[in-house]
Amino acid sequence: MSPNRLLRTVVPAAIALLALFCQAVLAGEAALPQQIKAAFIYRFTFYVTWPEKSFANQSSPFVIWAPEKNEIYTHLLETVAGKTAQGRHIEVKRYIWPQDLKGAAHIIYVGKTQVKDMDKLVHAAEAFTPGVFIVSESSGAEWSGASLNFITEKDRVRFQINMDPAKKSGLSISSKLLRLATTVTGMEVEK
Numbered sequence: 001m002s003p004n005r006l007l008r009t010v011v012p013a014a015i016a017l018l019a020l021f022c023q024a025v026l027a028g029e030a031a032l033p034q035q036i037k038a039a040f041i042y043r044f045t046f047y048v049t050w051p052e053k054s055f056a057n058q059s060s061p062f063v064i065w066a067p068e069k070n071e072i073y074t075h076l077l078e079t080v081a082g083k084t085a086q087g088r089h090i091e092v093k094r095y096i097w098p099q100d101l102k103g104a105a106h107i108i109y110v111g112k113t114q115v116k117d118m119d120k121l122v123h124a125a126e127a128f129t130p131g132v133f134i135v136s137e138s139s140g141a142e143w144s145g146a147s148l149n150f151i152t153e154k155d156r157v158r159f160q161i162n163m164d165p166a167k168k169s170g171l172s173i174s175s176k177l178l179r180l181a182t183t184v185t186g187m188e189v190e191k
Contacts, residue, residue, distance in 0.1 A: 036157045037150055038075035041107060041135060044148070045085035047177035050106055051170040054131040061091045063104040065125070068094040070111040098124045105129045110136040110146060118145045122165075131170045147171065153182065163187040 045062060062085040066073040073094050080090040085106075095101055098120035101108070105125040110118055115138040122145045125132040136146035147166040150159050163186035166173055178184050 033152070033157050034070075034072045035075050035079075037109075037137070038072055038079040040150075040157070040159065041072075041076060041109060042079050042083065042085070042090075044107065044133065044135070044177065045090075047174040048133050048166075049172040049174075050086075050133075051131040054104075054106060054129055054170075055088070056104070060088065060104065062086060062088040062106050063091050063093060063129075064107045064109070065093050065095055065101060065105050066109040067111045067114050068096050069113075070109070072109055072111065076109075095121075101125050101128070103128055105132050107133045107135060110134060110138075112138050121145075126169075133169070133171055134165060147173070148181075151182065158182045161185070 041064065064076060064080070066076055073092065076092045080092060083090060093103075098117050101121065101124040105128060108121060108125055110121060114121065115136060118134070118136070122132065122134060125134075133148070134146040135148045135150070137150040139151075145165055146162060147169070148159050148161050150157060152158070159181055160183045161173065161178060161181040163173065163184065165186075167186070
């Protein structure tokens, strides 16, 4: 093959691949914070201990609830696909209203638009499962029932922890996770 013909074949293919790569990167940037939050939520399952009574039996799944109209639901499905949490299969379920929370709940993600229903969500979840870890994304929500609240600092996803709801739910949060939080309230943090 002549060098000119090689260039005519390789260069357009390389440009097409570069264009696809750029599209993927740009598409990923828009969703990146929600993907990071989904990964965080999955990783929290390794650093939070739930009371044994939170699970009906040894084969009960680990259940994460997310709002139906929030892209984090899709990212959670992708993130946990084929993975386990504390030796249990993970199920991701979606809700629209607090009354949709039927059955087990171990983590509930409360987006910005659901914060107004925080108390109802907590009450609905606790009716089925003791020990619910509430993760929110709103300023001030950490004081109204959430154990963990996502914030954005300098374009980075970070989180705050409120130990009061966690203790009330019988949850134990690892000191490793506590050290990663920007703030921890509701307890004396050991140095």
